[in-house]
Amino acid sequence: MATQIDERRIAFTKGHGTGNDFVLFADPDGRVDLDADDLAALADRHFGVGADGVIRAVRSANLPEGAAALAEDPAAEWFMDYHNADGSPAEMCGNGIRVYGSYLIAQGLLDLAVGETVAIGTRGGVRQLTRTAAGFEVDLGPFVVAGDAMVAADGLHVDRPGLAVGVGNPHVVVALADDSELDALDLGDAPVVTPLPPDGVNVEFVVPADPLVENGVGRIRMRVHERGSGETLSCGTGAAAAALATRHWAGEGAPDAWSVDVPGGTVGVRVTPTADGAHVLLSGPAELVFSGTMKLL
Numbered sequence: 001m002a003t004q005i006d007e008r009r010i011a012f013t014k015g016h017g018t019g020n021d022f023v024l025f026a027d028p029d030g031r032v033d034l035d036a037d038d039l040a041a042l043a044d045r046h047f048g049v050g051a052d053g054v055i056r057a058v059r060s061a062n063l064p065e066g067a068a069a070l071a072e073d074p075a076a077e078w079f080m081d082y083h084n085a086d087g088s089p090a091e092m093c094g095n096g097i098r099v100y101g102s103y104l105i106a107q108g109l110l111d112l113a114v115g116e117t118v119a120i121g122t123r124g125g126v127r128q129l130t131r132t133a134a135g136f137e138v139d140l141g142p143f144v145v146a147g148d149a150m151v152a153a154d155g156l157h158v159d160r161p162g163l164a165v166g167v168g169n170p171h172v173v174v175a176l177a178d179d180s181e182l183d184a185l186d187l188g189d190a191p192v193v194t195p196l197p198p199d200g201v202n203v204e205f206v207v208p209a210d211p212l213v214e215n216g217v218g219r220i221r222m223r224v225h226e227r228g229s230g231e232t233l234s235c236g237t238g239a240a241a242a243a244l245a246t247r248h249w250a251g252e253g254a255p256d257a258w259s260v261d262v263p264g265g266t267v268g269v270r271v272t273p274t275a276d277g278a279h280v281l282l283s284g285p286a287e288l289v290f291s292g293t294m295k296l297l
């Protein structure tokens, strides 16, 4: 296992899920105390490693937020301590948790065979992560599709209505007419969302494929501007939100299984009934790319 050399020299691994990239480091005992500037320095693409987010692998018992995770599910030994590229914490990361699973296994911190499931603590609650032949599938839990907003973005000639979707973290999903509208978007600046939720929001722009449903699977294309990270090549919770919004708009008879194309690849989303209501699940690849160390100032 890569251990920390000291609190300021971080032994990291870089990984990604469909191009949504992360710096991961192991701090099982919760000894490494990084502030928002440190986390942003790790994620900086010019002066640091470069990533959309930073993930600390820490035992739930060793950080304050971990108590709630262990109370919810005592099996949640590991906590995904996730921060966006600007150093802000987020409740959940759907691509990140798959890469986190892969990282824990590679570090020898977790034994998980294909078909097995592990409970992982997050700020959004405990999530069940299953290893699959092609990567991982995470149960994002119950979801909320409700609430209207208006969204303005560079490249859109008029403001568009958006639909709020909660999957542990907040999203607003905007339907666009076709691929040319999606391609014309400039997401260098954050879209303006009115009303803006107090903690900010991730914004997804979505276009249905033609036909929308093939072999029982709904198909959409999506681009995303992530809270705290800017435009990314993929967002797992965003893909789930986009599929849920499109399913809502499609109405009765809409499929429960969705394929979501993002600039960095394709992820799967499915809705399934459970004892505590419908859950949304996300599946996709998880890649570890390289490891190194970085000394923080």
Ligand SMILES: N[C@@H](CCC[C@H](N)C(=O)O)C(=O)O
Binding pocket: 020, 053, 084, 089, 090, 091, 092, 093, 094, 095, 096, 169, 170, 202, 226, 227, 228, 229, 232, 234, 235, 236, 237, 238
């Ligand atoms: N890329 C992630 C979401 C990361 C958190 C998000 N930016 C937020 O602030 O809520 C994903 O794959 O879900």
